[in-house]
Amino acid sequence: MNIAYGIGAVAVVTVATLVIGTWGLRFSRTTSDFFVASRSVRPGLNAWAISGEYLSGASFLGVAGLVLAYGGEMLWYPVGWTAGYLVLLALVAAPLRRSGAYTLPDFAEARLDSRVVRTLSSVLVVAIGWLYLMPQFRGAGVALRSATGMAPWAGGAVVAGVVLANVLAGGMRSITFVQAFQYWLKLTALLVPLMFLLVVWLHDGGTSPAASSTVVGGASGFDWANPLDVAGDHPLYTTYSLMVATFLGTMGLPHVVVRYYTNPDGRAARQTTLVVLALLGLFYVLPPVYGALGRLYAPDLVSRGATDSVVLELPQRMVGGVGGDVLTALLTGGAFAAFLATSSGLTVAVAGVISQDVVSRRFEGVTSFRISAAVAVAVPLAMALVARDVSVATVVGLAFAMAAATFCPLLVLGIWWRGLTAAGAFAGLVLGGGLTGFAVVDRLVVGRDSGWFAALVAQPAAWAVPASVLTMVIVSRLTRHRVPAHVGRFMVRLHTPEAVQLDRS
Amino acid sequence: MSDRGEPRPVGRPARVRVTSPHTERPRRGPRPTVASEIDAQSELGEIYLAALLRAQLRLAVSTVSVLGLTIGALPVLFWLVPGLTSHHVLGMPVSWVVLAFGCYPVLVLLAWRYVRSAERNEREFTQVVERW
Numbered sequence: 001m002n003i004a005y006g007i008g009a010v011a012v013v014t015v016a017t018l019v020i021g022t023w024g025l026r027f028s029r030t031t032s033d034f035f036v037a038s039r040s041v042r043p044g045l046n047a048w049a050i051s052g053e054y055l056s057g058a059s060f061l062g063v064a065g066l067v068l069a070y071g072g073e074m075l076w077y078p079v080g081w082t083a084g085y086l087v088l089l090a091l092v093a094a095p096l097r098r099s100g101a102y103t104l105p106d107f108a109e110a111r112l113d114s115r116v117v118r119t120l121s122s123v124l125v126v127a128i129g130w131l132y133l134m135p136q137f138r139g140a141g142v143a144l145r146s147a148t149g150m151a152p153w154a155g156g157a158v159v160a161g162v163v164l165a166n167v168l169a170g171g172m173r174s175i176t177f178v179q180a181f182q183y184w185l186k187l188t189a190l191l192v193p194l195m196f197l198l199v200v201w202l203h204d205g206g207t208s209p210a211a212s213s214t215v216v217g218g219a220s221g222f223d224w225a226n227p228l229d230v231a232g233d234h235p236l237y238t239t240y241s242l243m244v245a246t247f248l249g250t251m252g253l254p255h256v257v258v259r260y261y262t263n264p265d266g267r268a269a270r271q272t273t274l275v276v277l278a279l280l281g282l283f284y285v286l287p288p289v290y291g292a293l294g295r296l297y298a299p300d301l302v303s304r305g306a307t308d309s310v311v312l313e314l315p316q317r318m319v320g321g322v323g324g325d326v327l328t329a330l331l332t333g334g335a336f337a338a339f340l341a342t343s344s345g346l347t348v349a350v351a352g353v354i355s356q357d358v359v360s361r362r363f364e365g366v367t368s369f370r371i372s373a374a375v376a377v378a379v380p381l382a383m384a385l386v387a388r389d390v391s392v393a394t395v396v397g398l399a400f401a402m403a404a405a406t407f408c409p410l411l412v413l414g415i416w417w418r419g420l421t422a423a424g425a426f427a428g429l430v431l432g433g434g435l436t437g438f439a440v441v442d443r444l445v446v447g448r449d450s451g452w453f454a455a456l457v458a459q460p461a462a463w464a465v466p467a468s469v470l471t472m473v474i475v476s477r478l479t480r481h482r483v484p485a486h487v488g489r490f491m492v493r494l495h496t497p498e499a500v501q502l503d504r505s
Numbered sequence: 506m507s508d509r510g511e512p513r514p515v516g517r518p519a520r521v522r523v524t525s526p527h528t529e530r531p532r533r534g535p536r537p538t539v540a541s542e543i544d545a546q547s548e549l550g551e552i553y554l555a556a557l558l559r560a561q562l563r564l565a566v567s568t569v570s571v572l573g574l575t576i577g578a579l580p581v582l583f584w585l586v587p588g589l590t591s592h593h594v595l596g597m598p599v600s601w602v603v604l605a606f607g608c609y610p611v612l613v614l615l616a617w618r619y620v621r622s623a624e625r626n627e628r629e630f631t632q633v634v635e636r637w
Binding site for chain 1: 551554569572580581590591596600606608610623628630
């Protein structure tokens with residue numbers, strides 16, 4: 001293909017991102033603007049921004065690739081990534097906003113009155129953030145190489161550079177506008193080419209990708225379409241554990257949580273989440289269709305192990321010519337936007353935590369935030385450059401499991417149960433973080449093929465989350481005399497609507 | 506009863522004005538509101554807040570349960586009824602269509618229902634607090 005189109009698309013998205021970011025800068029003046037956009041983003045715009053931020057490269061390119069390679073069982077990923085917002089809405093959205101904290105460690109400290117739990121939460125935020133950022137930079141490298149011919153390290157470095165420039169310029173406020181723009185860019189970039197591809201597919205006779213006669217990589221259409229990995233050892237366990245990780249992990253992702261503080265009040269936080277669910281549902285209908293079409297038009301990608309590029313390859317193969325080049329350019333721009341948006345959100349979240357807990361002792365306000373942003377980007381970029389080959393979705397899945405086993409219990413118990421103590425939260429966070437951390441290391445370093453142990457470690461959420469919750473509850477009961485004295489007042493603040501005039505100090 | 510302008514009948518004791526002791530002197534400050542009771546963490550405030558918390562928690566648990574019983578039940582359903590994969594709709598297996606397209610409207614519907622009920626709970630709470 002003509003790589004000029006790909007480079008052009010990346011350049012346009014970069015320039016548009018920087019221009020919108022700079023435009024947003026006109027509104028960013030105070031430290032509060034930088035961290036949480038002074039909490040004045042209305043629900044519609046905020047929902048666009050949250051969706052724009054959430055739909056990462058794993059969603060834009062990864063889902064289609066996974067569906068092409070493994071079939072129906074991979075449809076649980078987008079469903080789980082969306083359903084996570086319903087759980088977040090029901091259990092934490094409004095109280096989290098009303099807690100009035102900037103970050104997850106802020107919440108932990110305000111609720112439990114403990115510096116130790118705060119520090120542990122900060123470590124976990126940074127760990128989850130970097131675990132999530134690293135595959136973004138790697139994935140960007142892979143995607144940009146196939147579209148523009150850049151060296152693999154260059155794509156990640158470009159994404160890191162643009163993210164840093166944007167965050168340094170405007171912080172959260174300019175990120176809000178950038179991410180809102182990027183949601184619509186991503187949706188358009190996936191939707192418009194798909195229309196053309198479906199017309200071509202119908203014109204070609206509309207063969208079903210799931211027809212038993214369609215055999216790709218040794219899998220018949222029937223086996224491929226099955227939403228359970230019946231060929232695997234433990235299909236039900238794997239599916240349910242993935243569900244637990246994605247349903248419960250969403251609320252604990254640092255870049256998701258930080259956006260909730262930008263809502264004006266608890267009611268707006270709920271409205272925002274409702275719109276987010278609709279926007280995500282709209283988007284996630286599309287990638288599996290690319291994956292299914294790939295089975296008919298790009299089956300060789302499976303044997304070459306290059307399924308992640310199926311979204312970028314299809315227009316060339318199905319439309320071809322200048323039309324194919326233009327559609328590929330649009331998809332490349334969308335993919336680049338996907339990597340940018342998620343990386344920006346994670347960078348703001350991680351930088352916020354590093355800034356508040358480490359750097360602010362030496363530097364003040366905005367300077368501290370900017371230094372932290374540089375650190376927040378540099379470390380995962382270095383990790384991405386040196387790490388061995390790991391699939392984007394695998395690492396992202398583990399980040400979800402870790403969030404589900406640590407911050408989900410902390411948030412849910414902290415919001416709904418007065419009995420949670422600092423000791424209980426600490427024990428649960430250590431155990432949940434330790435178990436999932438072990439699974440991360442085992443998965444990335446050792447790698448196992450079969451057997452129950454491999455299945456348990458590959459999808460740790462189903463056992464790590466209950467273990468963490470039980471630990472929090474049991475240790476809290478054992479230390480019940482140490483329930484913070486102010487917990488009643490904190491509960492009042494979390495759950496009373498803003499319309500009621502209360503002392504919210 | 507008023508004694509304004511009424512002539513006193515001869516031979517009867519002077520009327521004594523009977524008043525409630527409460528009206529003898531002005532009350533000190535306004536009556537406490539529910540909001541101030543909640544602020545003071547009095548027993549009464551706790552009761553109101555506990556009622557709101559219970560209502561919201563019940564709603565949250567019911568929403569998550571419905572999620573578990575609908576989308577959460579799909580893997581078992583697909584496991585028990587493999588025929589859903591061999592039967593095709595729109596060129597794709599039924600199980601595929603349900604999972605790839607059918608889940609999202611259910612999620613949005615559940616979210617919409619939750620938001621409506623949660624706001625109603627809060628509105629009722631606010632009304633009680635302000636009416637009193």
